[in-house]
Structure formats: structure tokens, C-alpha cells
Amino acid sequence: xxxxxxxxxxxxxxxxxxxxxxxxxxxxxxxxxxxxxxxxxxxxxxxxxxxxxxxxxxxxxxxxxxxxxxxxxxxxxxxxxxxxxxxxxxxxxxxxxxxxxxxxxxxxxxxxxxxxxxxxxxxxxxxxxxxxxxxxxxxxxxxxxxxxxxxxxxxxxxxxxxxxxxxxxxxxxxxxxxxxxxxxxxxxxxxxxxxxxxxxxxxxxxxxxxxxxxxxxxxxxxxxxxxxxxxxxxxxxxxxxxxxxxxxxxxxxxxxxxxxxxxxxxxxxxxxxxxxxxxxxxxxxxxxxxxxxxxxxxxxxxxxxxxxxxxxxxxxxxxxxxxxxxxxxxxxxxxxxxxxxxxxxxxxxxxxxxxxxxxxxxxxxxxxxxxxxxxxxxxxxxxxxxxx
Numbered sequence: 001x002x003x004x005x006x007x008x009x010x011x012x013x014x015x016x017x018x019x020x021x022x023x024x025x026x027x028x029x030x031x032x033x034x035x036x037x038x039x040x041x042x043x044x045x046x047x048x049x050x051x052x053x054x055x056x057x058x059x060x061x062x063x064x065x066x067x068x069x070x071x072x073x074x075x076x077x078x079x080x081x082x083x084x085x086x087x088x089x090x091x092x093x094x095x096x097x098x099x100x101x102x103x104x105x106x107x108x109x110x111x112x113x114x115x116x117x118x119x120x121x122x123x124x125x126x127x128x129x130x131x132x133x134x135x136x137x138x139x140x141x142x143x144x145x146x147x148x149x150x151x152x153x154x155x156x157x158x159x160x161x162x163x164x165x166x167x168x169x170x171x172x173x174x175x176x177x178x179x180x181x182x183x184x185x186x187x188x189x190x191x192x193x194x195x196x197x198x199x200x201x202x203x204x205x206x207x208x209x210x211x212x213x214x215x216x217x218x219x220x221x222x223x224x225x226x227x228x229x230x231x232x233x234x235x236x237x238x239x240x241x242x243x244x245x246x247x248x249x250x251x252x253x254x255x256x257x258x259x260x261x262x263x264x265x266x267x268x269x270x271x272x273x274x275x276x277x278x279x280x281x282x283x284x285x286x287x288x289x290x291x292x293x294x295x296x297x298x299x300x301x302x303x304x305x306x307x308x309x310x311x312x313x314x315x316x317x318x319x320x321x322x323x324x325x326x327x328x329x330x331x332x333x334x335x336x337x338x339x340x341x342x343x344x345x346x347x348x349x350x351x352x353x354x355x356x357x358x359x360x361x362x363x364x365x366x367x368x369x370x371x372x373x374x375x376x377x378x379x380x381x382x383x384x385x386x387x388x
Contacts, residue, residue, distance in 0.1 A: 003085030010048030019307030053302035056114035075135045122346045124369045133373035134299045141194045144169045148188040170197050186260035192227045194377035195370040202384040203235045219283045221327045226254035244269040274322040282332035290320045292343040296379035317347045331387050340382045349381040361388045
């Protein structure tokens with residue numbers, strides 16, 4: 001009885017939602033206004049809503065209730081009480097491979113076009129695997145900061161918390177786990193997606209003669225909440241760091257995290273880098289995790305997949321070029337530019353690197369599409385370039 005009521009509430013919510021705010025905020029506002037929903041109610045309503053969005057652009061013409069039920073079935077990895085109450089037959093088959101589930105639902109694999117813009121993806125991405133990855137919620141990842149690995153692993157095992165270590169100092173944890181209950185955030189560990197951590201591989205390609213010079217200056221140009229800056233300072237603790245972003249409120253959040261991490265020596269600047277670059281000395285390393293469509297992260301926020309306008313790709317690509325053009329004016333000769341996006345679209349990734357090479361004397365040191373969709377993580381792109 002409760003499951004059917006939660007299902008109907010979720011249907012009303014997804015059909016009312018217009019994509020103007022993140023769905024998590026929309027849902028929070030609804031629950032604040034309707035306090036009758038307890039913890040189980042909220043969990044099941046949220047589960048139904050996100051199952052609906054995880055279907056993306058697949059079979060748009062079917063009734064919304066059928067679409068939501070299919071989303072619950074396809075995204076389930078094992079039987080669960082909600083699916084049992086709504087469709088016992090499908091719940092019994094919840095642990096089957098996706099191909100078998102598709103057959104049971106009466107669909108063909110070709111009909112499951114969750115992500116329709118596969119012709120626009122960066123070349124190394126497996127379009128089918130990437131598309132169906134939106135059915136699965138990505139894992140929670142943390143990065144262990146230097147000097148804390150042994151104690152973090154010991155605490156995880158002491159508390160019987162299931163984990164894997166898919167990459168050095170990267171820990172994958174169950175969704176819903178609150179790391180703040182067991183660890184000192186930003187001092188011992190940093191909550192950071194696996195692919196974001198992997199962009200740090202580019203830092204290991206910076207030659208010793210660059211980072212050991214007395215005035216090794218790093219500018220994290222689109223610093224946001226500071227995750228890349230912390231990763232970089234853990235690699236180059238002696239560097240002189242400048243961070244910037246378009247709003248001071250964002251930098252205030254960064255400052256809080258830096259204080260928790262014990263980072264005191266840095267300069268912060270509020271700047272719209274699409275207009276001009278701040279007056280800075282020449283930098284030996286500039287990092288730009290640029291504004292983008294975020295298409296590599298839509299498995300975390302599948303509502304964005306449903307409401308995406310592909311015209312935004314060109315707008316973001318142009319914005320990325322404008323920002324890069326301005327900040328490169330502050331890169332020292334022989335310095336390194338680390339271009340990063342969390343986009344899966346070629347126009348924001350390889351195409352923009354080619355454009356930059358046509359307008360600046362840049363050579364690519366290493367370039368990579370990080371296919372996080374194979375590891376329940378975000379997908380990202382980075383290119384480390386050197387100004388010749």
C-alpha cells in the first residue's frame with residue numbers, strides 16, 4: 001500500500017519538475033512542505049524519481065508510470081522491497097544482467113537510447129557502455145591525504161566498513177556512507193571523485209627542474225571548492241598557490257576547506273576569467289577545471305540528462321576557449337597548462353585542445369579521456385600542455 005502511494009507521489013513530482021533547479025533541491029523543498037513523509041517514505045519516493053530520470057531519453061512515448069517502473073527494474077542490482085511491492089515478477093529478476101532484463105521488459109537493446117548524442121562523444125568513449133552507465137548511481141570516493149593512509153585503512157576495517165582501493169590513495173565506499181562520522185574531512189581525507197583524483201597523474205609529468213625552482217607558482221584558475229588545489233599541494237607542498245573563481249561565495253567555501261586541511265599560504269582572487277585575467281606574475285603551472293556541460297557526471301544527477309539542450313555544447317566550448325585564452329597570458333614560457341573538463345563531449349575536449357594549439361605555441365605532453373563510467377565514477381578529460 002505504501003509503495004503504491006510513494007510511486008504515485010513520485011510520478012506527480014517528476015511531471016511537475018521543469019529542470020530549473022537541481023532535482024535534489026526541488027525534492028528537499030517538497031519534503032519541507034510535506035512533513036508527513038517519514039524517512040522510509042522519502043527514501044522510496046526519491047528512489048522512484050531518480051529511476052525515472054535514469055531512463056534518460058529512452059522510449060519517451062511510453063506512459064510515465066511504465067517508464068518509472070522500468071527505471072526501477074533496470075537500475076536495481078538485487079531484489080528490493082519497493083520493486084517487490086510494485087512488480088514481484090520483475091523483482092525476482094532484479095539480479096539478472098541488463099540484457100536479460102531488457103528482454104523480459106519486451107524491449108530491444110536498440111530502444112534503450114538513454115544518451116542520444118553518442119555521435120558527439122569523445123572518441124575513446126564506448127557509447128553503448130556510457131549510455132547504460134546512467135542507470136547506475138556512481139560510488140562515493142575519498143582521497144587519503146599524505147601521511148594518513150595506514151590510519152584510514154585501519155579505521156575502515158575496525159568499523160567493518162566495506163571498501164575497495166581502485167587507485168593509489170583512492171577509496172570507493174558505499175553510497176550513503178557519511179565519511180565525516182569517522183574521519184576528519186580535508187585533513188585526513190578529501191571527498192573527491194575517482195576520475196578527479198586520476199587527473200593528478202598529469203602532475204607527475206611536471207619535470208623536476210620546473211617544480212624544484214625557488215619560485216614555483218601554481219594558479220588554480222577555476223578553483224571551485226578547492227579539491228584540485230589540495231591534490232596539487234599534496235604533490236607540490238612548496239609551491240606558491242593562487243586560487244580564483246567567479247564568485248567570492250565559492251571561494252569562501254574553499255577557504256573553509258583549506259583551513260580544515262591546514263593550508264594557510266595562498267592568494268585568492270575573485271575574477272571573471274572569460275573577460276580578462278587578473279594581474280599575476282607569470283605562472284609555471286596553470287590548472288583550469290573549466291565550466292562545462294558536466295555530461296560526464298550525469299549519472300549522479302540524471303535529471304540533467306533529461307533536460308539537456310545540445311545547443312549548450314557550443315556555448316560551453318566557446319566559454320572554455322575564452323577563459324583559456326585569457327589565462328594563458330599568465331603562463332611562463334616553458335610552463336604547463338592543465339586543461340580539465342568533466343564533459344564527455346568531443347567539442348569541449350579534444351576539439352578545444354586543437355583550437356588552443358592553433359592559437360598558442362602549445363605542445364601536448366599527455367592527454368586522456370578518463371572513462372569513469374566503467375568504475376561507477378564520473379567521466380573526465382584532461383590535457384597537459386607545455387608552452388614552448
